[in-house]
Amino acid sequence: MLRIGIVVFPGSNCDKDVYQILSSFQNVRVEFVWYTKDKLQGYDAIVIPGGFAYGDRLRAGIIAAHSPVITEIKKMAVHGIPILGICNGFQILVECGLLDGALMTNRSLRFVCRWTTLKVENRRTPFTCLFKRNQTIRLPIAHGEGRYVVNNLVEKRLKRKHQLIMRYFGDDPNGSTYNIAAICNEEGNVMGMMPHPERASERTIPSYDSMDSIDGLTIFKSLIHYLGNGRNDTMPFAYIRA
């Protein structure tokens, strides 16, 4: 039985959506983890869902990044446990230093809530291992601070080390550097993404455009596949390089 934790902060609002999807898999036990928890043991993976932790005060994700649960998650990340941050979760992973860069106010200065097209750039992660090579997918975004920014040096390093996981394809919803939508750490076990896969995982919640998709489900299927039986053939980068 796999055990996956969903971290809940004051202001998280996508926690139950992620729970709904993950709990639909067999042999998966999903648990909510309150942000004050200072001991996490026995989890196979952690998801930090979207929302507005601490009301985005000061800067999205920064106050949550100092929570006790994040200290624990940092330890888990070192041990190779998959950590997925979605939207506000991505912002928290950046602010706590597990991922590079910064997520700034969208170039339009507006909250952007719509579907977008993305290209999966790297399939060698626990979260993307079931996508096809160079697959384009449709996922919804909903954020005000999603402009991913890094300097040239870090951008080059992200490219060189294959840490760019998804890029907006034929679309530029927020002005991100190199159209980046999702990145991972060097080891490949920590991924942050601005789009919401949990909102594109069920046919019962279609988009209002005609191109509704459940591409988001493949992210969660990939994770379950990786944890269940794919660890050997889909190891994060560190293992592949070795």
Next chain:
Amino acid sequence: MKFIVLVKIENKPYIDDPEGDTILRDLIARGGYVNIESVRCAKTLKLVVRASSEKSARQITQKLCDDLRIYNPTVSNCYIESGGRTK
């Protein structure tokens, strides 16, 4: 003693500032103030710090800004200014 310390968080020069650009383009320039060349937005925190001196108040503030990542060093600069003594 108590001192006012101002923490100013501003985007680094190479980072776009769409808010500043919009203020310049759609408010200031449109309002006829053509001699304004640039606008950069910044966030200011006003702290009241208990310390033995103004210098010490600034040092305490600088340390907390660095320790707690009050600013994201990837994209922002942080300036500490004294605002004088307060009651």
